[in-house]
Structures are given as structure tokens and as C-alpha cells.
Amino acid sequence: xxxxxxxxxxxxxxxxxxxxxxxxxxxxxxxxxxxxxxxxxxxxxxxxxxxxxxxxxxxxxxxxxxxxxxxxxxxxxxxxxxxxxxxxxxxxxxxxxxxxxxxxxxxxxxxxxxxxxxxxxxxxxxxxxxxxxxxxxxxxxxxxxxxxxxxxxxxxxxxxxxxxxxxxxxxxxxxxxxxxxxxxxxxxxxxxxxxxxxxxxxxxxxxxxxxxxxxxxxxxxxxxxxxxxxxxxxxxxxxxxxxxxxxxxxxxxxxxxxxxxxxxxxxxxxxxxxxxxxxxxxxxxxxxxxxxxxxxxxxxxxxxxxxxxxxxxxxxxxxxxxxxxxxxxxxxxxxxxxxxxxxxxxxxxxxxxxxxxxxxxxxxxxxxxxxxxxxxxxxxxxxxx
Amino acid sequence: xxxxxxxxxxxxxxxxxxxxxxxxxxxxxxxxxxxxxxxxxxxxxxxxxxxxxxxxxxxxxxxxxxxxxxxxxxxxxxxxxxxxxxxxxxxxxxxxxxxxxxxxxxxxxxxxxxxxxxxxxxxxxxxxxxxxxxxxxxxxxxxxxxxxxxxxxxxxxxxxxxxxxxxxxxxxxxxxxxxxxxxxxxxxxxxxxxxxxxxxxxxxxxxxxxxxxxxxxxxxxxxxxxxxxxxxxxxxxxxxxxxxxxxxxxxxxxxxxxxxxxxxxxxxxxxxxxxxxxxxxxx
Amino acid sequence: xxxxxxxxxxxxxxxxxxxxxxxxxxxxxxxxxxxxxxxxxxxxxxxxxxxxxxxxxxxxxxxxxxxxxxxxxxxxxxxxxxxxxxxxxxxxxxxxxxxxxxxxxxxxxxxxxxxxxxxxxxxxxxxxxxxxxxxxxxxxxxxxxxxxxxxxxxxxxxxxxxxxxxxxxxxxxxxxxxxxxxxxxxxxxxxxxxxxxxxxxxxxxxxxxxxxxxxxxxxxxxxxxxxxxxxxxxxxxxxxxxxxxxxxxxxxxxxxx
Numbered sequence: 001x002x003x004x005x006x007x008x009x010x011x012x013x014x015x016x017x018x019x020x021x022x023x024x025x026x027x028x029x030x031x032x033x034x035x036x037x038x039x040x041x042x043x044x045x046x047x048x049x050x051x052x053x054x055x056x057x058x059x060x061x062x063x064x065x066x067x068x069x070x071x072x073x074x075x076x077x078x079x080x081x082x083x084x085x086x087x088x089x090x091x092x093x094x095x096x097x098x099x100x101x102x103x104x105x106x107x108x109x110x111x112x113x114x115x116x117x118x119x120x121x122x123x124x125x126x127x128x129x130x131x132x133x134x135x136x137x138x139x140x141x142x143x144x145x146x147x148x149x150x151x152x153x154x155x156x157x158x159x160x161x162x163x164x165x166x167x168x169x170x171x172x173x174x175x176x177x178x179x180x181x182x183x184x185x186x187x188x189x190x191x192x193x194x195x196x197x198x199x200x201x202x203x204x205x206x207x208x209x210x211x212x213x214x215x216x217x218x219x220x221x222x223x224x225x226x227x228x229x230x231x232x233x234x235x236x237x238x239x240x241x242x243x244x245x246x247x248x249x250x251x252x253x254x255x256x257x258x259x260x261x262x263x264x265x266x267x268x269x270x271x272x273x274x275x276x277x278x279x280x281x282x283x284x285x286x287x288x289x290x291x292x293x294x295x296x297x298x299x300x301x302x303x304x305x306x307x308x309x310x311x312x313x314x315x316x317x318x319x320x321x322x323x324x325x326x327x328x329x330x331x332x333x334x335x336x337x338x339x340x341x342x343x344x345x346x347x348x349x350x351x352x353x354x355x356x357x358x359x360x361x362x363x364x365x366x367x368x369x370x371x372x373x374x375x376x377x378x379x380x381x382x383x384x385x
Numbered sequence: 386x387x388x389x390x391x392x393x394x395x396x397x398x399x400x401x402x403x404x405x406x407x408x409x410x411x412x413x414x415x416x417x418x419x420x421x422x423x424x425x426x427x428x429x430x431x432x433x434x435x436x437x438x439x440x441x442x443x444x445x446x447x448x449x450x451x452x453x454x455x456x457x458x459x460x461x462x463x464x465x466x467x468x469x470x471x472x473x474x475x476x477x478x479x480x481x482x483x484x485x486x487x488x489x490x491x492x493x494x495x496x497x498x499x500x501x502x503x504x505x506x507x508x509x510x511x512x513x514x515x516x517x518x519x520x521x522x523x524x525x526x527x528x529x530x531x532x533x534x535x536x537x538x539x540x541x542x543x544x545x546x547x548x549x550x551x552x553x554x555x556x557x558x559x560x561x562x563x564x565x566x567x568x569x570x571x572x573x574x575x576x577x578x579x580x581x582x583x584x585x586x587x588x589x590x591x592x593x594x595x596x597x598x599x600x601x602x603x604x605x606x607x608x609x610x611x612x613x614x615x616x617x618x619x620x621x622x623x624x625x626x627x628x629x630x631x632x633x634x635x636x637x638x639x640x641x642x643x644x645x646x647x648x649x650x651x652x653x654x655x656x657x658x659x660x661x662x663x664x665x666x667x668x
Numbered sequence: 669x670x671x672x673x674x675x676x677x678x679x680x681x682x683x684x685x686x687x688x689x690x691x692x693x694x695x696x697x698x699x700x701x702x703x704x705x706x707x708x709x710x711x712x713x714x715x716x717x718x719x720x721x722x723x724x725x726x727x728x729x730x731x732x733x734x735x736x737x738x739x740x741x742x743x744x745x746x747x748x749x750x751x752x753x754x755x756x757x758x759x760x761x762x763x764x765x766x767x768x769x770x771x772x773x774x775x776x777x778x779x780x781x782x783x784x785x786x787x788x789x790x791x792x793x794x795x796x797x798x799x800x801x802x803x804x805x806x807x808x809x810x811x812x813x814x815x816x817x818x819x820x821x822x823x824x825x826x827x828x829x830x831x832x833x834x835x836x837x838x839x840x841x842x843x844x845x846x847x848x849x850x851x852x853x854x855x856x857x858x859x860x861x862x863x864x865x866x867x868x869x870x871x872x873x874x875x876x877x878x879x880x881x882x883x884x885x886x887x888x889x890x891x892x893x894x895x896x897x898x899x900x901x902x903x904x905x906x907x908x909x910x911x912x913x914x915x916x917x918x919x920x921x922x923x924x925x
Binding site for chain 2: 847862913
């Protein structure tokens with residue numbers, strides 16, 4: 001049939017039917033504000049998720065109990081041990097007498113990290129430059145284990161840095177790349193972009209598709225279709241309110257991140273906002289696409305919930321690193337818009353990189369936005385079948 | 386396959402049970418779905434090619450009172466006014482009559498209205514842009530008899546404003562409210578005519594028979610060879626006879642001999658429902 | 669009309685009794701002191717405008733909702749304390765949720781028979797008998813959604829009385845059905861009543877009200893009229909039930925459900 005994406009149609013719609021349009025946007029807000037659960041999902045859930053993830057991460061890595069096996073017992077090992085003991089994240093449980101005890105202490109759950117120095121640690125360090133510390137972690141919870149192992153190795157690295165300052169000896173130290181961008185050891189960092197991606201996707205895709213499906217279910221869509229209102233108007237009036245809400249959510253999440261979770265925006269704020277707006281557009285288009293396929297609220301909810309949210313949380317790199325996935329999942333991960341968004345936010349917000357470093361992500365997300373908005377407008381049915 | 390022509394200012398009823406195809410027909414007429422075959426013109430415009438023009442001129446009230454349940458009466462009306470680029474004030478005179486009855490509840494949410502009030506609000510919404518043709522799909526389903534009667538009175542008054550009204554209903558007794566009707570079943574029109582012509586063409590003499598034991602009377606009558614059809618019809622059974630001229634005196638005697646008392650037999654005029662059943666009954 | 673089927677109805681045992689039955693929702697009195705009795709084998713028409721309180725009253729009688737005050741007995745059981753017993757002794761059918769569309773005909777029968785505790789070894793032969801009687805032998809394995817509406821209704825009614833309840837509650841059982849099916853359906857109702865099953869039915873078709881032994885008309889939560897169709901027509905000087913209903917309900921002040 002005929003297609004409506006042409007500027008001659010869109011322009012007069014925007015200019016002359018502003019009043020109709022605003023009424024519709026207002027109506028959409030009524031729908032949102034009059035349903036307590038919609039309200040909660042839209043405005044409270046983002047805050048809750050941010051805080052939940054934020055605080056969960058910071059309590060998880062706190063109070064890590066550790067033991068030391070130190071056959072050397074020299075200046076250097078004591079200095080490192082003291083640094084560890086002073087750190088707020090670690091609690092010292094005691095020295096071990098033999099390496100055999102390591103297994104035992106893990107099994108009893110008395111400690112989840114053991115620091116093992118080699119013999120004559122200080123001598124080796126000064127003379128051969130080959131002093132070794134082994135960090136053995138209880139891997140039953142690999143996520144936390146890898147986090148606090150990183151913390152511990154960072155403490156060791158900071159000791160090495162102290163030494164370097166004192167002795168003016170150019171040690172060849174290779175700091176952990178990830179820690180470089182996470183100097184205060186906040187686990188929250190890696191979660192902020194993920195939660196942002198998830199929330200924006202949830203609000204945009206789920207709410208748009210559900211609200212259109214609701215109109216179909218209650219029969220109001222029939223009346224709208226049998227009216228001079230153009231499909232593009234109906235679509236826009238659905239999209240705009242959720243666009244605004246997403247902007248509000250974006251603002252709350254950034255404020256929370258900076259002022260409550262102490263995760264600053266290292267890079268350019270305007271860059272971060274631009275990419276977020278593009279991502280919001282992509283998500284809205286996805287919602288429209290879903291709504292063009294279904295006519296029941298329930299199904300819209302299931303599709304956007306299960307088919308969309310699940311891969312976003314599982315495959316976008318928010319929880320598991322994409323590099324470790326089987327190739328087929330990596331391909332899927334690359335199709336998911338949230339993957340690119342999360343990467344971009346990490347780069348801008350945490351690593352403080354500039355536009356050229358996120359050019360790829362910008363390009364991919366913009367292409368996705370254009371294609372999906374086009375497809376969903378094209379697919380929008382102005383008849384009932 | 387159906388064919389119909391509706392004149393301006395006419396109330397045209399499409400009458401048939403659920404599943405007859407009324408809603409599908411209405412959706413084709415209102416440009417919502419495409420017919421596999423055939424053409425439809427509304428006000429001289431083709432429903433396929435000129436659907437945008439048609440959508441500006443028609444009013445449509447779908448079967449399940451499509452209203453925003455969480456918006457108030459006034460907000461609903463306002464929305465639908467805006468959809469058609471008009472305002473409540475502009476065409477208030479047209480809906481005044483109907484809207485006045487629900488105006489006291491204008492701040493109540495549509496979801497909390499009774500069936501009758503929803504019906505009035507939906508009708509107001511469908512009328513707010515002063516359509517030339519009004520399509521009402523089963524406006525009286527799920528609505529009590531009082532509201533049904535009120536609706537038909539409203540439609541009569543709209544007709545006076547020269548609005549063409551197409552209305553569908555499963556209630557056969559509402560046929561008499563229409564200028565012309567189409568009896569519809571299984572996607573086909575059984576007959577299209579004025580209700581008077583349809584009932585006037587009823588093929589047989591129709592008798593209303595009652596006694597003090599109606600359920601036994603039903604089976605007794607059906608067992609008689611001379612009886613062509615016999616259906617319960619409210620307070621009496623409606624009966625047609627094979628040879629058309631029947632010996633009523635004998636029939637009364639026969640029924641009394643079977644133990645019926647207070648037997649009453651009188652000739653009656655066929656209703657649209659009688660006609661519908663006669664057209665659909667498989668002998 | 670008071671003697672449809674049998675003359676002895678008005679002397680048979682009382683199976684439903686309501687005495688000043690009332691249901692309030694906050695300030696709103698949905699059902700206001702309704703009192704009536706229904707006897708065994710009677711077809712009792714329960715009419716009322718939208719929002720008059722019919723549904724609320726039906727819910728109280730079927731044990732789904734507790735009355736605010738007043739008393740009621742259904743099949744000899746107290747609606748306050750013995751709702752479990754009541755549910756075993758009644759059948760219920762509404763147009764909307766009577767059968768599972770995505771189950772086969774026999775599966776629906778089997779399911780409802782199971783719910784109402786029909787003994788396993790009886791289910792098979794009685795299903796057979798029922799399908800025979802309805803002429804549905806060929807449709808045994810059809811999905812219910814593939815049946816014409818009129819057939820569905822017949823099946824739904826048969827299923828509702830499959831466990832031979834004392835009373836069957838029918839909530840607008842014939843809405844939207846074609847006239848022939850509607851009559852077939854009422855013939856089934858007569859049949860059930862003749863077997864001694866009490867039929868408590870709501871309808872929006874006023875001609876169907878004439879098929880009832882007695883009719884009550886609810887307006888604004890109260891029963892405004894209760895009598896045989898003939899007596900009501902005489903009382904309100906009307907030629908048909910439609911007119912009686914209109915005269916009673918047009919002054920309703922209640923506007924919401």
C-alpha cells in the first residue's frame with residue numbers, strides 16, 4: 001500500500017495539527033499518571049535499580065576476609081600486608097603456617113582470598129626484580145572473586161608505585177587496565193552503563209508497545225484509524241511522551257550516578273546525552289515494531305519483556321563479557337542496540353574518551369535508529385488486518 | 386457476498402446473530418479492512434482509493450464502546466474532537482441531546498460508567514465531528530432494554546438532521562426501528578427491504594397458540610403432521626401449517642383432548658424474527 | 669403462564685431463599701434488602717437494568733461474595749457459612765466464560781465433570797449419552813472454538829448441568845445467538861426444569877422473560893416487581909414484558925455499575 005514517510009506529509013502534520021497532537025500527548029500522560037503501576041515502572045523502577053545495583057556492588061566487595069601465607073616475613077611483605085589490612089574492603093583473618101592450609105581455609109569459608117608471597121620476597125624484588133605474589137581467590141562466586149582480586153592486585157601495584165617514588169628505580173610496572181579507570185575501586189562503575197541501557201530500553205520499547213496494544217485491545221485504535229488522523233500522527237503522539245519520560249529517566253539516572261553512587265561523568269556530558277537520545281530513539285522504534293506485530297497488551301509485554309529484556313541483560317555485556325561468549329551469541333550481542341550503547345557509555349562516562357573513540361558506536365546506533373524508525377512507520381497498519 | 390445501497394438520511398439496519406459477519410462488513414465499509422472482492426463507495430468515494438477522504442466524513446462506533454477507560458467522560462470527548470480537528474463547542478448542538486444526559490458525570494472515568502452511559506458517551510464521541518454517515522456496530526449489545534430504547538430514540542432524532550445511519554444488531558425486535566433492513570447470516574444477506582415489506586412477504590398464515598402447559602404444547606404441536614413450523618415466541622407459540630388453511634376449530638378440540646386447558650388460538654402478524662427463522666430454518 | 673411444564677411448582681420445596689439480602693461497597697448499596705423465594709423446578713427470571721445489582725446478587729447466591737446483611741439459603745445451605753456446599757449443588761453458565769475454546773468438546777466435559785466430582789466411571793458413559801443427545805458425536809474431538817455459537821451455548825448449558833445440580837444459574841446465556849438457536853436453547857431449559865432442576869436466569873431479551881415461571885425486576889438494588897409474566901403485564905397495564913420493564917426501570921437513578 002501507500003507509505004507515509006514523506007516529508008510533505010509530515011511537515012503540515014507537525015505545523016498545523018499541533019493542537020491535536022498536544023492533546024494526544026496530554027492524553028498519553030493521563031494514561032501514565034492514572035495507573036499506579038505504570039508510574040512505578042516508569043519513574044521509580046529506574047531509581048530502584050540504580051540504587052540496588054550500586055549498593056549491592058559496594059557491599060559485595062566490602063569485608064572480604066583474607067589470609068596471608070608469608071614464608072619471607074620481610075619489610076616488603078609486611079608493608080604490603082599492612083596496606084591490605086588498612087584497606088576498607090579487606091579484613092585480615094591471620095597468617096597461615098603452610099600452603100596446605102589454603103584449601104582448608106577456603107572450605108571452611110574462613111577467608112575468600114589468600115595472599116601468598118614467595119621466599120625471600122624483598123631480596124628478589126630488589127635484586128632480580130622478580131618478586132612474586134600469588135593471589136588465590138575462592139572462585140565459587142567468580143564475579144566477586146575477580147573483582148576483589150583486582151582490588152588486591154591494585155593494592156600491590158600501589159605499593160610498587162610507592163617504592164618507585166622512594167627509590168627512584170624505574171620498575172617496569174604494568175598496571176591493570178581496568179583499574180586505571182576505576183581508581184577508587186567502585187564496582188558500581190561497570191553497572192551504571194548497563195542499568196542505563198536496560199532502563200531506557202524498558203521504558204521505551206515496553207511502554208510504547210504496550211500502550212499501542214492497549215488501544216488495539218480496547219478498540220480505540222479502530223476509531224483513531226477511522227478518523228482523519230494520520231498514522232504518522234498516531235505514532236508520534238505515542239512516541240513523544242515516552243521520549244520525554246526517557247529523558248527524565250536519563251536525568252535521574254545521571255544525577256543518581258554522580259551524586260549518590262559517586263560515579264562521575266568523566267567524559268563529555270553532551271556527548272553522553274547525544275548518544276543516549278539516539279539510543280532512546282532506537283528503543284522507541286523497537287517498541288513501535290513490536291506493537292505492529294501484536295494486538296494484545298499481554299503479548300506486547302511478553303515480547304518486550306522476554307524477547308528484548310533478556311538478551312539485553314544477558315548478552316549486552318552488562319553482566320557477562322561478550323568476548324567470552326560462543327560466536328553465535330556474540331553475533332546476537334552485536335545486533336542488540338544496547339550492546340553498543342553500553343560500550344559507548346562506558347567509554348564516555350568512565351574512561352572519559354572523546355567523540356572519535358565512540359564514532360563507531362554513534363554510527364551503528366544512528367543507522368539502527370534510522371532503519372528501525374523507517375521500518376516501523378512503514379509497518380504501521382492503517383487498516384485492521 | 387453482499388450488496389446494498391443506503392440512501393442519505395436513512396436508518397439502515399443490518400440484523401443478524403453473532404458470527405453472521407456484521408462486524409467484518411462494518412470494518413470493510415469503514416475502510417478498516419479490505420474486501421477480497423467487490424467495491425464499496427461512500428458518498429461517492431471508493432473505500433480503497435479514497436479512504437482518507439472517507440475517514441474524514443464518517444463516524445464509527447465499534448462494537449465494544451471503544452473509549453479510553455482511564456480518561457474521564459469529558460476528556461474522552463475532547464480527545465475524539467481533537468482527532469477530527471474540531472472542538473466540543475463547535476458541534477455541541479448535534480450531541481447536546483445525548484451528552485446532556487451524561488454531562489453530570491463528566492469528571493467520572495469512562496471505565497466506571499454503566500453500559501448505557503458508555504453507549505451514550507461513545508455515540509457522542511462518534512458524532513462530535515458532525516459525520517455525514519454514522520456506523521454503529523452493535524450499539525445495543527450488552528445494554529439493558531431501557532438504554533436500548535433511548536438509543537433508538539436518539540438515532541431517530543439524528544436522522545432528522547439528515548445523517549445517514551448504518552446500525553447492526555442481533556436483536557430482531559429492533560428491526561422495526563429501521564427504515565430498511567438487511568437480514569444477515571453466514572456472511573450473506575437473506576433479504577434486504579423495509580421491515581414492513583419483509584414481514585408482509587411472510588409465506589404462510591401465522592398463528593399464535595397458547596395453553597396452560599406451554600412446553601407440552603410445543604411438543605404436541607410439533608408432533609402434528611399438519612404443522613409446518615412451531616416456535617416458542619414469548620407468551621405463545623407461533624405456528625404455521627402446511628396447507629395454510631387449517632381447521633382451527635378442530636385443532637382446538639384436538640389440543641383439549643390431549644389435556645390442554647385455556648387453549649387460545651389466534652392469527653397473528655409475522656415479526657421480523659418470524660421471517661428470519663423462516664428463512665434460516667432447514668426443513 | 670404460571671403453569672409451564674407443571675402445575676405443582678408453587679407447592680414444591682424452596683431451593684433458594686433470600687431475606688433482606690444486602691451488599692454494600694463502602695457508601696454504595698449495590699443490593700438493597702432483596703427478599704424472594706424460588707422453588708424446585710422453577711424457571712426464575714432475574715431481570716434488571718445495567719448496574720441494578722443483578723451481578724452482585726448472583727455472586728452472593730453462588731457463594732462468591734459475602735452479603736453485608738440479611739440471610740440467604742441456596743439448596744438448603746447458608747450462603748454465609750456453607751458456600752463450599754452450595755458450589756457443589758449448583759451449576760453456572762455465562763455467555764462469556766463458559767467453555768475453554770482451546771480444549772476439545774470431550775475435554776471440556778471431562779474437565780467440568782472432574783471439577784464437580786462426578787465419579788470417574790460415570791463420566792465416560794454420561795459423556796457418550798450427552799454427545800448423543802446433542803447430536804455432537806462427530807464433534808467429540810473438535811476444538812470448542814470451531815463450533816458455531818449456538819452449539820457452544822448448548823454444550824455450555826449441558827456441561828453446567830452435567831453433575832445434575834439442584835440449581836443452575838444462567839447469566840445472559842443467549843446473548844447474540846440466532847433466533848433458532850435461542851429457541852433450541854430454551855427448549856433445553858424447559859427440559860432441565862421438567863427434570864426438577866431450578867433455573868435462575870438473567871436475560872436482556874424481554875420475549876425470553878415470558879418463558880419464565882416468575883420474573884423479578886431489579887431497579888437500583890431493590891426488587892421492584894416479582895410475579896408471573898401475565899400478572900406483571902396486568903399489573904403494569906402492558907401488552908408485553910418490554911413495556912413492563914421500561915415502566916419499571918426508566919426512573920432508575922443509578923448510573924454506574
